[in-house]
Amino acid sequence: MRFAVSYSTPAYGTDPERLVAFARRAEECGFEGLYVPEHVALYRGAGFGGYEMPPDLPYGDPLELLTFVAASTERLLLGTAVVLLPYHHPVVLAKRLATVDVLSKGRMRLLTVGVGSLAGEARAVGVDFASRGRRADEAIDVLRLLWSNDRVSYSGEFFRLDDVSSFPHPLATLPIHIGGSSRAAARRARDRGDGYFPGGALTPAERAAQWDLASSGRDNLEYTRWASIDLTPAAVSSYEQQGVTRLVVTTPDLDELARFAERFRLG
Template identity: 70%
Template sequence: MRFAVSYSMAGFGTDPDRLVRYARHAEACGFEALYVPEHIALHPGASVGGGELPPSLPYGDPLDLLAFVAAATDRILLGTAVLLLPYHHPVVLAKRLATVDVLSKGRMRLLTVGLGTLPVEARAAGVDFATRGRRADEAIDVLRLLWAGDERGVRHHGEFFDLDEVCSFPKPHGAAGLPIHVGGSSAAAARRAGRRGDGYFPGGLLTPEERRRQLDLARAAAAGAGRDPDALEYTRWGSTALTPEQVDALAAEGVTRIVVSGTEEDLTAFAARHR
């Protein structure tokens, strides 16, 4: 089992000293990765998962935050949970992600993408909320195409994006592309993870049976797409109060990574308990 931490914008904000201190502490405790969330724009009354988001919450740009963390750390991997993919143009995003990966010497490896659940946020980004699933599918394809392309350029003519002899450099550090994990608790997210993702990171308040069905759906979608379902990583949210027995139970469900959030003291205690 691998363990990672999530940096809470609601709890900690965007204070640069706080962010660096937290990232360095997580790295010293032996955590694999640090994840940051994304919201491009909020509005009064915005609610996610039944919880209201104050419109003044300081959601920093996730890739800027991770580049800042990369400069202050040595080993910890960089992740998003989740980057709202439909609200980013893949040509711009491919370069930004590859740049962070190059500058961090190959640590931008836990990109998790999702669709977003706020129609007002979609409108603010100029995106039709109803098309965001198809837009995300196509954006994943375009990202991979651009990273794999050479000096001759790549072509893509889709529903949302049109490219003709487009080159994208720099490439990711020592790799033909970056892993893309898919977040979301819907059946569509599970299928997207299987068909296009390198990992599945469901959220939501699902029952154990619903989670089992979603993972089965992701693996079946991978097999149907001619991909290896056993290669699909399975990441879940967890609590710093998890016991070794509870971690073993999650591993038995197929979980390969647990992401927790808490104070530095919480992280220290969790790391000591799971060494």
């Protein structure tokens, strides 16, 4: 089992010294990587699952945050949970992700993408909410083509490229993990992903059904899940029996990170 941490900018803020202290402590403790979230735009009334999100939550840009983290650490892998893929043009995003990977010496390895759940956020960036899944599928294809080829042509429903080049390439083609809490996300992981990272608010039966769908015909799909900072060894064994390969925890308490690392002998 691998263990990573999430740094929640809405909860912890975007103070640079706090972010660096958190990332360095996570690295010292032996955590595999650090994840950050994304929302590109919020608005009054935005929310899901009965929870309304205050519009002034300080969501920092995930790739800017991770570049800052990379410059302050040496080993920690860089992750997103999640980049809202339909709200980025894949040609621009391919360049940004490749640049972070090169500058971090190959640490942009925990990229997780999702399609978003806020219709108003899609409107804010001029994207049709109903087509965001198809747009994400095309974007994944375009990203991989640009990272793996010197010249790319592509013709799809949303994107068209005619003999395009994008350099630098990442040091190795970046894994793309799929995040989400739907069977559509599970199918996307099966068909286009290197891993599946489902959300937390699922019943055990639905979670199992989604993993069965995602892993159908796949024997190398990584399975990432959220977990409590109070995780016990017995709980880890239960996750392992479900096929989980990575657990992500979070806490603002740096000493609690250290206690978790000691409990599981990280590093």
